Amino acid sequence: MSNEIGLLPTVIEVARIVDITPRMRRITFAGHGVEVYASDPTRVPNIKLVFPRPNGELDLPDNDGTGRLRWPDPTVKQFVRTYTVRRLDPVAAEMDIDFVKHGDEGLASGWAEHARPGDRIGAAGGGGVVAPASDWYLIVGDETALPAIGRMLERLPEGARGVAVIEVADEHExxxxxxxxxxxxxxxxxxxxxxxxTDGLLDAACAVAVPEGDVKRFAWVSAESRTVRAMRTWLRADGRFDRRSTLVIGYWHIGMSETGYGRSSDHDRVDDEHDDELS
Ligand SMILES: Cc1cc2nc3c(=O)[nH]c(=O)nc-3n(C[C@H](O)[C@H](O)[C@H](O)COP(=O)(O)OP(=O)(O)OC[C@H]3O[C@@H](n4cnc5c(N)ncnc54)[C@H](O)[C@@H]3O)c2cc1C
Structure with a gap:
């Protein structure tokens, strides 16, 4: 649970922009807002970004003092999107967020496409879990999950083994x-x-040979809704993974904004799995 300071929303400012691949834009935020965000280390790996309304106004939630964000006006929620903090450097007060460039139809994607140094957005909430210590990992995700996978891989225990299956547009990604x-x-x-x-991610993930016997294993899956649902069924079949040894979260849903997806199915979360905190 985040503490009171950690829940304070803050305004973060664009410092640098670089396309790390043709479809992935890394935006580095820096300055006091990042310092405030970083003052609560429990706020990573996920982050809630609040984008300006079409008229340029930026409405931030506040802290209700009980561990949840209070939204001044419920319509503000449609300007909020969930991303991954790919890198947070509290000393330099810098934070990298990698945005998939999927076009102007998306609020966040469109913002990232046109962002310039000095632009400001809100950062609130955050949280999420890190993969627990295990002997063997199955990690499955598309490019929206690539920042989380990159971050997670850097933090896995030495000596652990496993397979990461990652879907991207092509080899340039x-x-x-x-x-x-x-x-x-x-x-x-x-x-x-x-x-x-496509079914390529699902097929490739289901082709992975999961070790049998007394091996502590963990499966982490994040991608488009249809893939994560199918993956959950496969993970459960034949006792491959027990529920508490999986974290399966839909990161997006084709044809729906994040606001709509969260409302309709809570990102395809189910009870009694290893849980990720999205809100
Ligand atoms: C915990 C968590 C962490 C995430 N981390 C990241 C991250 O680090 N980087 C990242 O890029 N995304 C990440 N995502 C996914 C991101 O939140 C969604 O893709 C989100 O919908 C993007 O918002 P948007 O405003 O651009 O599009 P929205 O306004 O939400 O959607 C508009 C339209 O775009 C479509 N759409 C959304 N995402 C994509 C996509 N990737 N490709 C093609 N069409 C799409 C929707 O289906 C919809 O039709 C994360 C999601 C979660 C839940």
Whole structure:
């Protein structure tokens, strides 16, 4: 649970922008707002970003003092999106967030497309869990999950093993990923098909040989809704993973804004799995 200071929303300012691959834009935020955000280390890996209304106004929630955000006006929630803090450096007061460039139809994607140094947005909430210590990991995600996967790999325990299956548009979207653990990276390409319309990630993930017997294993899955639902069924089948050893969260839903997806199915979360805190 975040503490009172940690729940204070803050305004963060764009310092640098770089396209790390053709479809992935890294925006570095810096300055006092990042310092405030970083003052509560429990606020990573997820972050709630609040974008300005079309008229340029930025409405931030406040802290109701009980561990939840209070929204001054419920319509503000439609300007909030969940992202991953790819890198947070409290000393330099810098924070990197990687945005998939999926076009102007998305509020966040469109904002990132046109962002300039000096632009400001809100940062609130945050939280989420890190993968628990295990012997073997199955990590599955599309490019929206790539920042979380990159971050997670860097923090896995030395000596652990596993496989990460990652879907991207094509080979130009590969990123250099490092880990103290021994994780085999398998890239899956859509080769021209739109995101969220193919089964390549699911097929490649289901082809992974999961170790049997007395091996402490953990499965982490985040992608478009249809894939995560199908993955959950596969993870449960034949006792591959017990529920508490999985974290399965839909990161987006084709044809829905994040606001609509959260409202309709709470990101496809189910009870009694290892839980991620999204709100
Ligand atoms: C815990 C968590 C962490 C996340 N971390 C990241 C992250 O670090 N980087 C990142 O880029 N995303 C991340 N996402 C996913 C991101 O929140 C969604 O993709 C979100 O919908 C993007 O908001 P938007 O305003 O751009 O689009 P929205 O306004 O939400 O949606 C508009 C339209 O765009 C479509 N759409 C949304 N995302 C995509 C996509 N990736 N490709 C194609 N079409 C899409 C929707 O289906 C909808 O039709 C994360 C999600 C969660 C739950």
């Amino acid at each position: 590969h990123q250099e990923l490092t880990s103290p653990a021994d994780i085999e990276i398998r890239w899956v390409h859509r080769d021209g098909a739109p995101a969220g319309t």
